[in-house]
Amino acid sequence: MASDQGNNQSVERALSVLQTFVTGHPELRVSDVVRLTGLGTSTTSRLLTTLESLDFVERDRVSGLYRLGMAPITLGGVAVNNHPVHRETRQLAQELSARLGLGANVAVRRGAALFYLLNFEGRLAPRSTVLTGQRKPLHATGLGKCLLLSLDGAERRALLPGESLHGYTPHTITSHERLDAELATVRQRGYAMEIEELAHGRSCVAAPIRDRSGEIVAAISISGPLSAVALDRREEELSRAVIEAADSISIGLGYAGPAGVTFVGPGGDVDPVNGESAPTALERTRP
Template identity: 40%
Template sequence: MATRKPGRTRTSEPTGVRALERGLRLLEELGGGEALSLSELARRTELTPSTTYRLLETLRRRRFVDWDETSGLWRIGLRAYQIGQAFCHPNSLSSLALEAMQQLVASVNETVNLAVLDGTEAVYIQQVESSQMLRMFTQLGARVPLHCTGVGKVLLAWRPPEEVRRLLGPEPLPAFTPNTLTRLEAILQELARVQQQGYALDREEREIGVRCLAAPVRDATGRVVAALSLSAPAVRLPDSRLTELVPAVLETAQTLSLRLGWQPETASLPTGQSSPT
């Protein structure tokens, strides 16, 4: 009579392989961009809630999934996004954005950045510098606060208020300059303006003498996955020039979104471009 191999059953793969397969099934369910509850994930994957929770916790520790403590919902994490983008390196988000960013810099001759959300901060993943003698420079991988930067406001604006509160933490928030908004209610009002007009401004809120204009980059599901920003010394970005630059920044951000598979209902740019507020 045939003997069973140690560590194996007659009808299934090794335990480690089964766990991997189940974890991948959870990632596939979350890969559509929808935030789901533990019970819904268990139902969709036909796993017990306890098994589902153990697998999700393992994935969360490795940042493949995120858990929203306020809503109790699970969503895909930054690490899963990073791994997915590595499928074809030239098509990674930072590489994919480079040509369009270079074109924008060639047009306006100001520094352009690309940032993503990581934890409770924005992280710069790509930059194209202007050729101006006095120009902005940000080291790739640098982290900045969300409440007082253009990229941070964009990454927050399309998220639910309860998630914004969780990401920002207790108030008052740190004041970096006299222009920094430090109260949650004022920040939520600012984010509502960002969502309505389709772009964000940093009027010397992070650093005196520096202004920024930022726009959202969306993926195939319509979710804001990055922020494209243009930054320059304040003397070169008065309100009049900001008004002129808004369409170019929005168009470049839309170009990146289309390359990521976003399909807008209309091809028109967001309204509210007549006067930055």
Template identity: 50%
Template structure:
């Protein structure tokens, strides 16, 4: 019985490793490429891919013979998203914000030292031909990531850079702890983060943190788009108010009680109010 259970577990792990080979960069793969990535033999891969194809988790292009993820994988992803209370609360808010501004609106969770995108909506001024859902991005090179980093203990931020996670994506990426500490202090003071060409050239964003019922920053919301459309020089105050208001609305939907200080109008958690 134990041997049978072990074989079943191994089969599941192998099937999952095959599905994990499909990425945005490599969305269509040959059997030989799947073998090379997983280290599994060709007969094993062929047999498992045939089962996954039959179940709808992969499909084969009749012309090229290449495999790609199938409709059953899409169904699972949709179920996962719809089971998230954050996603369900954010969807109409993000959609309305994208419509009002014409810019892109992104929602991402804090997970495993990275951002994990739950959804994005594109306004007329910032179109995309793909979805961000399921993608990840670095904390230090994004507005949403910096909004989340600003709420973390100093020890976490130090460890983040000490472990070599602060890679450069453009010449504008902040890769040193000292520089990031100054930026995070500014974010805490004003309640939102900005990012200008730190992850990709020609792009910028404004982002605000989202808090859970207990006051922990668990996610962030951003407005993003081309530099010319976001126009931080002329619209930063207007757009920052909009993204902070939307993020606060999401925090309230998650059960967080917002109280504003007379001086700064920044939201404080119940824990902060007690000190």
């Protein structure tokens, strides 16, 4: 038992060292890792040496600074490639981004944050960094609003206490009353919008993705600079595109539509009672 506890502690310490490189610190000295983890200098040095030998970190021979190595990339690639939502969305999101010239992003919820599974950037929305693996707030993003639709008001308040609704810009929703009203609108029209709520100069349109049980398990968005997204003239085009993409992905995950409706493709649903065409997902959710 004592040996197991010691091994567990060693694993936890090693992971705490790796975690220091995730929170905005790409390159660190040993002293930096000591300060961020609270571990002793000798323990930290020993852990870094072991992690370096396993290619989880690497050390610049000139500066002596440590950074993440290649092993985490291998693990991350295996993890996302085996995620069912990632497998179902990757090709479609890439095609969506290329067709619209904007960013296409897919995320799932992990606790009180959204987690990016993938992103592609179109010619009108270039980025210098990869979003995959990053976490963002639920209340300040279009993707997050879609993911919050899976919770009722009480569950949202338990997950996101009022003080956690941080205002990133003057446009951010910072109260549950406003968030409730916003989500009611999202639920009714079938898509969410975010205009400069997380960062100035950016906006997006997002739609929820469901699995075979009908539960919202992910969301997909189209994003980019305000001038490229141009919601004042492109809202209908982009909302239709993102809802159709979300529908297609949901079908691939086994979603068969609301109870009593059988979805047969982008042409529409078929009512199993009378065989007449039923509205598409976009038409069902329009005001």
